[in-house]
Amino acid sequence: MPETENRNIEPEKINLAEMAKDQSYWASVKRQFNKNKLAVYSLRVIFVLVFIALFADFLANEKPIIASYKKNIYFPVFKEYAVNMGLSEWPTEMQNISSWRDLKFEWAVWPLVPYLPNNIDFINAQSVGPFDEQEVPSKFWRHWMGTDELGRDVFSGMIHGTRIAVMVGLISMGIASLIGIFLGALAGYFGDERLRLSIASILLNLVSLFFALYYGFGSRSYILADAIGVSFGLFLKELFISFMVIALIFAMGNLIAYALKNIPFLNQKIKIPVDIMISRLIEIMLSVPTLFLIISIAAISKPSVFTVMAIIGFTSWTGIARFIRAELLRIRSLEYIEAANALGFSEFRTMLKHAIPNALSPVLVAVAFGIAAAILIEATLSFIGVGVPAESITWGSLLSAARQSTSAWWLAIIPGFAIFITVTIYNLVGEGLTDALDPRQKK
Amino acid sequence: MLIYILKRVFIFIPTLIAISLLTFVISINAPGDPVDLMLNKSVGGDGQASEKLATEKSYEELRHKLGFDKPLFYFSITNSTQPDTLYKIPQKTHRETLQRLSFTYGNWADISNYYHLIKKFENQLYNIKRNEETAVDLRKLKELTNTLYNNYDEFKINTIFNNLEFTLTQNKVLKYQLQGTFNALKNSVLRILENKNPFNKYKPYIHWYGTDNQYHHWISNFIKGDFGISYQDKRPVSSVLWDALKWTFILSSLSIIIAYFVAIPLGVLSAVKKGTKTEKSITTTLFVMYSLPNFWIATMLIIFFCGGDFFDWFPAFGLGTLPETAPFIERFFETAYHYILPLICVTYASFAFISRQMRGGMLNVIGQDYIRTARAKGVDEKNVVWKHAFRNSLLPIITLFASVFPAAISGSFIIEVIFSIPGMGKLTLEAIFARNYPIVFTVLMFTSILTLIGTLVSDIMYAAVDPRISFSNKK
Numbered sequence: 001m002p003e004t005e006n007r008n009i010e011p012e013k014i015n016l017a018e019m020a021k022d023q024s025y026w027a028s029v030k031r032q033f034n035k036n037k038l039a040v041y042s043l044r045v046i047f048v049l050v051f052i053a054l055f056a057d058f059l060a061n062e063k064p065i066i067a068s069y070k071k072n073i074y075f076p077v078f079k080e081y082a083v084n085m086g087l088s089e090w091p092t093e094m095q096n097i098s099s100w101r102d103l104k105f106e107w108a109v110w111p112l113v114p115y116l117p118n119n120i121d122f123i124n125a126q127s128v129g130p131f132d133e134q135e136v137p138s139k140f141w142r143h144w145m146g147t148d149e150l151g152r153d154v155f156s157g158m159i160h161g162t163r164i165a166v167m168v169g170l171i172s173m174g175i176a177s178l179i180g181i182f183l184g185a186l187a188g189y190f191g192d193e194r195l196r197l198s199i200a201s202i203l204l205n206l207v208s209l210f211f212a213l214y215y216g217f218g219s220r221s222y223i224l225a226d227a228i229g230v231s232f233g234l235f236l237k238e239l240f241i242s243f244m245v246i247a248l249i250f251a252m253g254n255l256i257a258y259a260l261k262n263i264p265f266l267n268q269k270i271k272i273p274v275d276i277m278i279s280r281l282i283e284i285m286l287s288v289p290t291l292f293l294i295i296s297i298a299a300i301s302k303p304s305v306f307t308v309m310a311i312i313g314f315t316s317w318t319g320i321a322r323f324i325r326a327e328l329l330r331i332r333s334l335e336y337i338e339a340a341n342a343l344g345f346s347e348f349r350t351m352l353k354h355a356i357p358n359a360l361s362p363v364l365v366a367v368a369f370g371i372a373a374a375i376l377i378e379a380t381l382s383f384i385g386v387g388v389p390a391e392s393i394t395w396g397s398l399l400s401a402a403r404q405s406t407s408a409w410w411l412a413i414i415p416g417f418a419i420f421i422t423v424t425i426y427n428l429v430g431e432g433l434t435d436a437l438d439p440r441q442k443k
Numbered sequence: 444m445l446i447y448i449l450k451r452v453f454i455f456i457p458t459l460i461a462i463s464l465l466t467f468v469i470s471i472n473a474p475g476d477p478v479d480l481m482l483n484k485s486v487g488g489d490g491q492a493s494e495k496l497a498t499e500k501s502y503e504e505l506r507h508k509l510g511f512d513k514p515l516f517y518f519s520i521t522n523s524t525q526p527d528t529l530y531k532i533p534q535k536t537h538r539e540t541l542q543r544l545s546f547t548y549g550n551w552a553d554i555s556n557y558y559h560l561i562k563k564f565e566n567q568l569y570n571i572k573r574n575e576e577t578a579v580d581l582r583k584l585k586e587l588t589n590t591l592y593n594n595y596d597e598f599k600i601n602t603i604f605n606n607l608e609f610t611l612t613q614n615k616v617l618k619y620q621l622q623g624t625f626n627a628l629k630n631s632v633l634r635i636l637e638n639k640n641p642f643n644k645y646k647p648y649i650h651w652y653g654t655d656n657q658y659h660h661w662i663s664n665f666i667k668g669d670f671g672i673s674y675q676d677k678r679p680v681s682s683v684l685w686d687a688l689k690w691t692f693i694l695s696s697l698s699i700i701i702a703y704f705v706a707i708p709l710g711v712l713s714a715v716k717k718g719t720k721t722e723k724s725i726t727t728t729l730f731v732m733y734s735l736p737n738f739w740i741a742t743m744l745i746i747f748f749c750g751g752d753f754f755d756w757f758p759a760f761g762l763g764t765l766p767e768t769a770p771f772i773e774r775f776f777e778t779a780y781h782y783i784l785p786l787i788c789v790t791y792a793s794f795a796f797i798s799r800q801m802r803g804g805m806l807n808v809i810g811q812d813y814i815r816t817a818r819a820k821g822v823d824e825k826n827v828v829w830k831h832a833f834r835n836s837l838l839p840i841i842t843l844f845a846s847v848f849p850a851a852i853s854g855s856f857i858i859e860v861i862f863s864i865p866g867m868g869k870l871t872l873e874a875i876f877a878r879n880y881p882i883v884f885t886v887l888m889f890t891s892i893l894t895l896i897g898t899l900v901s902d903i904m905y906a907a908v909d910p911r912i913s914f915s916n917k918k
Contacts, residue, residue: 214647219522222546280454284461287894289887291856292871293465296883299875300473376736380857383738384872402742403861409753412746416739424734 029361032436039432042425049422052159053166057081060113060156062100067108069093076100077111101141114141115153117160117393125151127408146410148401154410157393158418164394165422168309168378169371175313177367180320181356187278187321188328188359189351195274200266201257208253216246232306278321285318294377298387305394308387312374320366327359361437368430372423379419395419444906451899455892462891463665467658470880471515476535478506480878481674492569503533509672510660514652517659524549524643527650532558536593543595548635549643557631561591564624571620580614584621597636604629665888671881673874680881683870690762691859691866698786698855702794707840710801714809714836715828726802732795741788741861748784757784760863785862789855800843804836841904 034040058065063076070093082088097103101114115121121143123135130146145154186195197205217224220242227235261267294311301307331337332355340350382388382396395415402411482502506512514530521527524545532538537558544554565588573581587607594600611618611625664671670680713725749759762781769777808814809832817831818824856868863869867886874882 211647214520215645218520218647219644222543280457283454284458287458287891287898288462288465289890289894292875292883292887292890293469295872296466296469296875296887300469372734379736380738384857384860386875399739399742402746406746406749406759409746412739412742416736416742419736419739420734423736424731427730427734 025361029436033432036432036435039428039436042428042432045421045425046429049162049166053163056160056163059111060115060117060153060159061111062114062116062119064100064105064108064110068106069103071106110140113144113153113156113159115143115156117152117157118391119152119156121147121151121153123151125149127405127411129408130410145414146408148398148408148411149405152393154398154414157398158395158414161393161395161398161415161418164305164392165375165378165419168305168312169375169426171306171309172312172316172374172378173367173370175310176317176370177320177363179314180317180366181324181360181363183278183281183317184321184324185328185351185356185359187275188325189332189355190272190274190347191329191332192273192275193271194332194347195272196269197272198257198261198267198269200260200263201254202270202272203266204253204257204260205250208250211253212246212249215249216242220245228302228304228307232304275325278325282318282321285315288315290315291377291380295381295384295386298381301387303387303389305388305392308378308381309374311387312377316370316374319370320363323362323366324356324359327362328355331355331359365430365433365437368426368433372426372430375419375426376423444903448899448903451902455895458895459888459892463662463888464658466884466887467661470884473878473880475878477674477878477880478502478509478511478533481505481509481677492566495569499533506533510657513660514656515658516656517653518649518651520647520649522546522644523646523648524551524640525648526551526555527648527652534592540593540595544635546644547595547641548638549640550635550638553631553635553638557628557635560624560628560631561588564588564621564628567621567624571617576616577614580610580617583610584617600632604632661884665885670885673882674879675874675877680885683882684867684885687865687867687870690864691868694782694785694789694859694864694866695855697782698790698793701786701790702797706794706797707801710798711805711828711833711836713798714802714805717806717809725798729795729798729802732791733799735792737788737792737855738857738861740791741784741858744784744788745861757781760861762864781862781864785858785864788858788861797840797843800839801836804839805832808832808836838905841901843901 052059057077057080061077063080065075065077067074067076072091074091074094076094079088079090083090124143124147127149128134128143128147128151130144132146134142136142143153143155145158147153148157220238224235224238224242227238294308294315297311298308301311328351337350337355340354341347345353378388378394379396379399382394383400385397385400388394388397395418398411398415399419402408405411479502482498482505503512512531512533514527519527525542529538529541532541541554541558544557545551548554565585568581568585568588571577571581584607587603587610590603591600594603607625608629611621661671668681670684672678673680673683676683709725709729713722713729716722744757745759747753748756758781762778814827814832817827822831856866856872858864859866859868860872871883871886874880874886
């Protein structure tokens with residue numbers, strides 16, 4: 001008897017499972033998002049931009065991708081990656097080549113644009129336009145988007161500039177999300193009442209904070225400053241060591257605090273008004289004129305794209321923090337959080353594992369708009385020539401070249417249009433996400 | 444209500460302190476020496492002892508006048524290798540070199556001895572009479588000694604010493620006079636290397652300086668209304684700012700007025716006609732305008748309308764060249780002519796932004812029940828829109844006032860830069876580039892204060908417009 005019953009129920013079960021799958025939160029968000037055609041196309045354009053950014057070296061390069069030279073087959077672009085990573089060395093006949101296009105290859109597969117953004121074409125210098133006559137060996141070597149004052153190819157600059165734009169958006173918003181989610185979640189989840197710490201652990205955490213900053217950054221400041229001058233990789237390594245030192249000091253502080261809790265006086269619990277403290281911090285960040293702040297910091301630090309990304313990241317986390325704070329204020333009073341607390345999990349575990357994952361969707365919206373803003377800020381900075389080193393070519397620096405040569409309309413239109421499109425599609429995706437995540441729009 | 448306002452103003456204080464600290468940290472970390480900047484020349488070079496003394500004296504006088512001979516802050520946390528009186532050494536580069544040296548070698552007594560010996564050696568160099576025999580070598584020695592102040596790398600210092608020794612051995616007159624001090628100097632370097640104690644840098648050391656410090660003086664002067672002196676043209680900051688504020692104020696207030704006057708009816712229109720073709724084209728245009736980077740539009744306008752290869756309709760930058768004595772009307776039209784393009788660039792983005800906000804607010808209200816009720820009881824459409832819906836949809840527009848205040852002072856700085864209008868934005872950017880920190884400080888502080896006030900004002904106006912919002916019985 002039970003077997004037949006099971007058989008009867010089974011088809012319904014599958015249906016239910018499928019329906020449940022269909023109605024899962026993200027599935028419905030996806031369905032809503034797909035209804036907004038403009039947002040979907042924008043997302044596709046973003047994928048194309050990411051593709052260009054990833055393969056910029058293969059799309060625009062002075063070296064061929066595959067070439068046969070003196071009866072040997074070479075992969076110069078790949079080889080360059082290997083050489084830069086220290087895995088390989090250039091063969092003797094390819095060292096110190098001033099012009100790859102003059103090498104006598106038997107055959108070669110060239111990238112779409114056979115120039116690097118910094119290659120100077122002396123014959124076509126003084127801003128040659130896309131429709132002007134160009135002195136090039138064949139149509140393949142044409143500068144399809146013209147050249148700038150020095151004779152650098154604009155098309156190649158656009159392709160490599162995409163890489164910087166995409167990176168600026170992702171890295172700065174990555175930093176901003178980390179800070180924003182962490183602080184916003186603390187403020188929203190613990191509020192002013194819920195975080196209760198013993199006197200011992202407050203004291204020792206404060207002491208640890210002092211020593212952590214001192215040993216992590218204070219006594220390592222010259223090492224860090226020197227490292228950023230050498231290379232970004234070395235700086236990251238030193239920064240990682242600093243963070244390890246800080247983590248170690250905090251771990252030691254908390255161990256001692258754990259031991260001291262046996263003294264009754266030190267075990268008294270005190271409420272910590274996390275929400276007030278973090279809200280005040282957000283208010284401070286919001287009342288500082290961000291663009292001025294970014295420019296003043298960028299003007300005193302060594303010019304580097306990564307510094308710019310870090311500065312943008314450290315100044316633009318407030319939006320994300322506010323979103324997640326509001327969301328966690330709602331979530332923390334839900335039953336499942338109470339259940340998790342009743343099960344005896346620690347507050348931090350509940351916050352990290354159960355509360356934050358359910359509050360992440362509004363962050364997506366803030367990140368999409370944030371990327372648009374970050375790209376715009378970076379373009380503004382390189383347009384006025386702050387923060388980004390003079391030799392690195394970005395959309396903003398290409399656009400600013402138009403100010404020097406006023407007859408070069410292509411220098412104004414092409415990079416400006418790229419900035420505009422990129423900012424717009426990120427805004428459109430942000431709007432699409434807002435609508436898709438809005439429960440009122442569900443049908 | 445009053446209590447609420449007082450409470451809010453009270454909260455301003457910690458916020459402003461935090462902002463002032465932030466700007467202060469930025470300014471002390473800026474490269475370059477402000478005293479050098481103001482003197483327009485640096486101490487050293489080739490000259491006689493009296494000249495050197497004179498420049499050094501004027502340097503220290505100016506340093507004292509600007510208050511840079513005081514400690515930076517109320518307290519300092521350093522490693523135990525550094526003395527708490529390091530700030531007394533005048534030149535910034537010297538301080539940095541000494542800090543580096545003491546960080547690496549950890550024995551301040553020896554390093555201080557080394558520094559004093561360099562000074563002594565340098566003074567002796569300047570006291571030697573120049574003649575045909577010594578002039579060339581003397582200059583070489585002075586240059587080499589000067590590089591000692593900026594080098595903390597062991598290898599580089601050794602190279603400099605080898606060069607010094609080589610020059611000395613070549614010239615017998617100089618060798619005779621300088622050998623003694625030179626040997627002492629050389630020994631002092633050896634002693635630094637011998638007594639190396641790198642672990643000292645891991646001992647933290649806190650020193651309390653009291654209120655006689657740079658930050659305290661700056662912030663108390665700021666509260667009194669004395670913003671300092673601009674490093675570049677040596678005028679008081681307040682007068683420099685006032686000149687710039689005038690131009691920015693005209694630009695921003697005009698653009699705000701135009702933007703509001705065009706944007707509000709447009710926003711209402713696009714909300715009322717939702718779903719029609721007009722609405723769709725308005726919304727799309729507004730969205731595109733909102734995303735257009737204004738520096739791009741500014742560049743395009745200059746290229747296409749200000750000479751170049753296309754139209755020559757507008758001037759590309761500046762405010763015209765008419766002298767102050769020209770009749771007011773002429774100057775007015777000249778300036779207005781120069782203002783057209785910048786005004787377009789500043790206005791279109793805020794205009795698009797306000798319209799979109801207005802549309803959003805209006806759409807929210809129009810969907811509400813009481814609007815349907817009004818229509819049902821036969822109120823005509825015009826009255827429904829303007830009397831019932833419009834007033835209630837003004838709420839989001841009011842919040843925008845908060846951002847209008849700081850915008851008025853900091854201006855649309857990039858537009859000012861592109862069209863070179865001598866307003867706040869251009870002034871601040873130039874000040875940042877020239878490391879003219881009194882100006883940067885003041886602008887940052889003022890913009891922050893205005894933002895805070897703007898937020899407060901918009902909160903109060905919110906309550907005034909919407910009776911449902913009340914601050915007095917807020918939990």
